[in-house]
Amino acid sequence: MRKKQLALEVIERLKKEYPDAHCTLDYDKAWQLLVSVRLAAQCTDARVDQVTPKLYEKFPTIEALANADVDEIEKIVHPCGLGPSKARDISRCMKMLHYEYGDQVPDTMEELLKLPGVGRKSANLVLGDVFGKPAIVTDTHCIRLCNLIGLVDNIKEPAKVETALRKIVPPEEGNDLCHRFVNHGRAVCIARRPQCQACCLKDICRYGKSSEITFK
């Protein structure tokens, strides 16, 4: 099966398996998603979702966070790990949003990447989830699953996986597909112990097919 055809089949099957594709980070406003994504580095989404309500209770706006003492931010985000660098990035990012962008989160990749602490993964997430633009979020689940399934060939670098996926995934499907990769990566295609026997992709997945003999 060619990669484009494989991608379309994966999209359809995962849609049936996970009809409700959405980001697992809680947020009400675009800037809050930027904060949550920064906090989610090397931390679970569940932990981030526990911490952010406390942060927004104390600093409810971009302006409040922009003017907050970095140490105060760090005290609150400490449970997410990497407190000093995350607090510093959040502070700088909110300052830039407040003082240079008029409290508006930009809606282009180019502008988003200028914000401190915002990389392509975060920018894609905001473009897709907030602005409904074509997006490919290459997080750890996406990269692992794409290599196992055979959508990419031994590519681990996020930007290269993104480029490869953009060639074979219809633009309007990319954002939801990546959310479904996260769902599938947590529920079935678990890191280092994929549950291939229970997987809806086992007959089309490169790894699933190659390990078929071990099912018997």
Ligand code: SF4
């Ligand atoms: S068949 Fe196995 S390796 Fe392939 S996606 Fe499913 S669980 Fe992952």
